[in-house]
Ligand SMILES: Nc1ncnc2c1ncn2[C@@H]1O[C@H](COP(=O)(O)OP(=O)(O)O)[C@@H](O)[C@H]1O
């Protein structure tokens with residue numbers, strides 16, 4: 001009997017609510033109440049991530065899973081959390097954005113995603129995730145279709161918060177810069193925040209293109225995390 005029960009239990013994705021999405025809670029001296037099951041919160045969260053362009057694996061990169069192991073990682077995490085806490089007060093300001101720059105593998109994407117997931121889940125602010133290289137490639141492939149091009153661009157221009165991940169990764173062409181200018185300048189003019197990660201320092205970003213670089217700098221200047229040195233590559237770290 002026990003075995004039979006167990007095997008039946010396994011037929012459900014969620015044995016707690018038997019996939020109904022609700023649980024009935026007995027309340028002493030009163031009517032039982034219907035409650036949304038925990039599994040639904042996860043399902044709802046997943047839908048929110050996917051809409052933002054973030055996959056559930058990426059959403060595991062949270063503040064709590066980001067380890068502090070030296071001054072730089074402490075500074076990086078503190079700055080990200082400070083930005084999150086300040087956000088309501090600064091979101092319409094000139095300096096309403098944050099940048100994680102420098103060393104590969106130092107957790108720039110990790111902290112950017114941690115911010116995005118918090119915005120999405122706790123503040124219900126719609127973030128759009130823009131993996132720079134994939135997006136720029138796709139936009140360029142569709143440049144001849146003016147209507148589609150404008151539509152794609154506008155998604156990144158008008159997002160409440162835009163996460164540009166790995167800006168200027170790969171070989172950069174004139175049209176890459178032009179596309180980035182259209183996106184960044186629109187956001188700059190409309191005071192729309194960005195979270196940006198890039199292997200390049202501010203100086204290098206300015207060298208690639210001053211118009212794009214200087215706008216990013218101005219938007220992010222209160223919250224810039226610049227990480228240098230291979231010792232900060234988490235993947236190369238010895239336990
Ligand atoms: N301080 C840290 N604590 C825990 N995991 C980290 C930390 N820094 C980086 N990682 C992990 O190392 C990997 C590389 O980090 P990532 O954010 O992709 O680096 P970057 O974007 O700077 O190249 C990811 O799996 C990330 O979760």
Ligand SMILES: [Mg+2]
Pocket residue numbers: 108109110166197
């Ligand atoms: Mg990265």
Ligand SMILES: [Zn+2]
Pocket residue numbers: 014015016017018019020021022037038039040
């Ligand atoms: Zn359930």
